[in-house]
Amino acid sequence: MKFIRRKGLKPSEVSELQGRFGERANFSVVERYLYSRDMGEFPPLVSKLVGGPAHAVVQVQGEDELAWLMDFSLRHGIPLVPRAAATSGYGGSLPVRGGIIVDLTRLDRILEVDEKEARVRVEPGVIWWNLEKTLRSRGLALRAYPSSAPSSTIGGWVAEGGSGIGAYGYGGIRDVLLGLRVLTPRGALEVRGEDLDLYVGSEGILGFITEVEISVRPSLPDSPWLFSFPGPGEVQGFIDDITVIYPPQAGTQG
Ligand SMILES: Cc1cc2nc3c(=O)[nH]c(=O)nc-3n(C[C@H](O)[C@H](O)[C@H](O)COP(=O)(O)OP(=O)(O)OC[C@H]3O[C@@H](n4cnc5c(N)ncnc54)[C@H](O)[C@@H]3O)c2cc1C
Numbered sequence: 001m002k003f004i005r006r007k008g009l010k011p012s013e014v015s016e017l018q019g020r021f022g023e024r025a026n027f028s029v030v031e032r033y034l035y036s037r038d039m040g041e042f043p044p045l046v047s048k049l050v051g052g053p054a055h056a057v058v059q060v061q062g063e064d065e066l067a068w069l070m071d072f073s074l075r076h077g078i079p080l081v082p083r084a085a086a087t088s089g090y091g092g093s094l095p096v097r098g099g100i101i102v103d104l105t106r107l108d109r110i111l112e113v114d115e116k117e118a119r120v121r122v123e124p125g126v127i128w129w130n131l132e133k134t135l136r137s138r139g140l141a142l143r144a145y146p147s148s149a150p151s152s153t154i155g156g157w158v159a160e161g162g163s164g165i166g167a168y169g170y171g172g173i174r175d176v177l178l179g180l181r182v183l184t185p186r187g188a189l190e191v192r193g194e195d196l197d198l199y200v201g202s203e204g205i206l207g208f209i210t211e212v213e214i215s216v217r218p219s220l221p222d223s224p225w226l227f228s229f230p231g232p233g234e235v236q237g238f239i240d241d242i243t244v245i246y247p248p249q250a251g252t253q254g
Helices: 011-024 029-034 044-050 063-076 128-137 154-160 193-199 232-245
Strands: 056-059 080-083 100-103 110-114 119-122 177-184 187-192 208-215
Touching: 011 056, 011 063, 029 056, 063 080, 063 100, 063 177, 063 208, 110 128, 119 128, 128 154, 154 208, 177 193, 187 193
Parallel strands: 056 100, 080 100
Antiparallel strands: 110 119, 119 208, 177 187, 177 208
16 A cells, blocks of 8 residues: 555545544644644754645544554555654654544553552553552552653653653663553554564554553652762762662663
């Protein structure tokens, strides 16, 4: 199937989408432009590659709707672009050949919290901060999360292959990731073990992540510290000492 950029959707395609998604399929110019941006600002040379707004925005509520969209996409040759909170700023959620932006933020259920095994299974659109609040109320806490946690999603960080707060002790998303469910045009895959490497940082090109399982930790009170140093040399010495006393987690990425 070749996905060629075209001027717009045919009226029959619009009504098919409206019939399936109702008001959750949006074709307004304003919405299409708003959804065709992320947090970043590309230089003019690069922004030419992005190629204008999407033809439609669809908010999905379940894996069955994603499967329907994939079938629609293949039947009509219309690309799908997964988008979560669009905080990434690297262009992964921008349409390069028009098509349909698939807003995944409604997939925001926390499916399972296993206190005994310290692991949690969620839908991809769960916001990190909301998960942290739920975990804290159950005596658990996140190991690693991005500093965009108040607004970014778990699925987005997997697809970005991110590293962030907690990385020194626990590593990045790959190090805390236990499993994924990924919807592809050939059906849903349960991914575990080293196969996860393929999907971490895949930027949504291998399918829609529809479930994420991560390891968490027992909740301990946070104790912030403030240090001041006379100069950069002392900072370096301090960091060197810390890495000896508390060596970083083996897989630490950043
Ligand atoms: C203030 C700020 C602080 C930040 N701090 C950090 C940080 O500490 N560490 C860090 O790594 N990054 C950081 N970032 C970058 C960004 O927030 C993260 O990469 C974040 O994880 C992106 O999540 P999102 O929900 O916004 O995803 P989006 O930006 O919407 O999507 C990111 C990519 O994932 C794909 N995608 C999203 N959901 C799915 C899905 N369910 N299935 C398949 N593909 C999907 C999209 O197509 C896109 O390619 C920061 C950004 C900001 C603005």
